[in-house]
Amino acid sequence: MIQLSGISHRIGGAPILNDITAELPRGKLTALIGPNGAGKSTLLRLIGRLEPLQQGSIHIDEMDLTRTPSVDLARRLAVLGQQTQIASRLRLSDLVAFGRWPHHQGRATARDRKITAEALETFGLGDLSHRFLDEVSGGQAQRAYLAMTFAQDTDWLLLDEPLNNLDMSHARGLMSRLSGLVGSAGKSVVVVVHEVNYAAAWADHIVALKDGRIAATGTPDEVLNAGTLSALYDTEIEVARHQGRPLVLHH
């Protein structure tokens, strides 16, 4: 369980998060939703220690985020931020292999290579593994980053808008794989998603943020209803049902 208590965060004087207290359940696929600027990414980056914590505390299982050595955290929690440009010229296989770094610190074993190769296959990158990162499409690069994060093989996976640049089939494939990791491998996943229907179809738990505060939390059935969503996005939204799950109609 990730325990967030009293988290407030400011960037350049502007308040981004206001006194957030929440629990992200273990063994579930949790979706963070909300309008632009609600603070979803900031919250995810704080949990992944990509930003220094200004106020409040975060516990990941029994570990206090600010007191645990970063390398120990890296074996328990993998975080994928929104992509940045990498200056070095990397092959996709090199990038994915870095996912094993927290475990071997520079000396890869046969097991590390096996996990790397599996992650490449899982994300359909087997044939592209020798291509350079700047020679593949945005979606393929995104899949390579995801494969690296998977290769890290941690209990917790935090993904900031992992569906960016992915086509329909790969987006659905990713969500189903995440759901599978939660179901069969007992992992816990937290994703920031923009398209609420991915949350509706795959998430076990939803945290909705608005203006740096928690607007609603609960199961998809509890959160994804016309009233809550319309207020969350300040837009008229209808919710239908499809195969026993909510289907959000917003076009």
Place this chain on the structure above:
Amino acid sequence: MADTALHLTAMPAGRRKTRMLLALSVLLAAASALWLFQGLGEGNRAFILQLRAVKLGALLVVAAAVAVSTMLFQTVAANRVLTPSIMGFDSLYVLLQTAMVAGLGVAGFAAIPQLTKFLAELVLMCGLAVLLFGTLLGRGTRDIGRTILTGVILGIMFRSAAGLLARLIDPNEYAVVQAASTVSFTRADPVLLPIGAGLTAAAIGVALWLAPRLDVLALGRDTAVSLGLRHGRMVVVTLALVALLVSVATALVGPLSVFGSPAFFGLVIAGLAHALARSHRHDVLLPAAVLIAANILVIGQMVFERLLGQQAALSVVIEFAGGLFFLYLLLKGRIR
């Protein structure tokens, strides 16, 4: 299946890199031997040999320092066109020379023991670096752009201050400053050279030891932190190594801008190292960069001294030859 595929391609790639490093080493050994023994007359062999050996040593130390500092700086800055030469070390060195001559006079300046001067320059230049990089520490080490900009502005300030001082002193003193402010591999003193070489070797040793972590650092802050690298500390350690290397080289032979626009020399080395090593691994990139830089400097200096009879500047040789090769690689698409 995929595992074996990865394995199979990893092997020849490793062998190719070893071959590349070996070829560069052989070339360097040949160039060094030619440097030492070419046209060695009958008389005074020992004296000439010693003179040449010291100069060769200085060339090698400076090449290694410039190569590694450039590679490290580019890794930290996540940028392939920046080199540490924009950080104002050269200007500080010139300002120090001018201030010493202005303060002590020509006789006083000449009377400073070489070792004292060398160490004082080293301490001052490293002090500047600590100040500069200290601004990074306070900002969570994320504002590397700001630090670089501060360095550029300080460099301009030092240059202006040196220019002002130069105008105030008398022409004879100014001639001394000018002589002290141009690079000279003959100035490298047999006493200072071993110290400079030792410091440079130590810094490069640390860099090689840190190589796996440098590979992760090059992935950018977010990815590095996610993989558990202590990013802030790593940035500071890397920049400290850069500062030490640049300071040692500058204090040893003078402002490094002799290699033409110094940014260009660093750029050529880094570009060639990436093109020839074709790897992201610093344990391959750093030795490759050192060997490339050493080859360029030794061969360049040899062409300059023995073929052109000192009739051109070393920078012309380096920029012309290095630039041509760089262009060739660029056009072949080996550099990007």
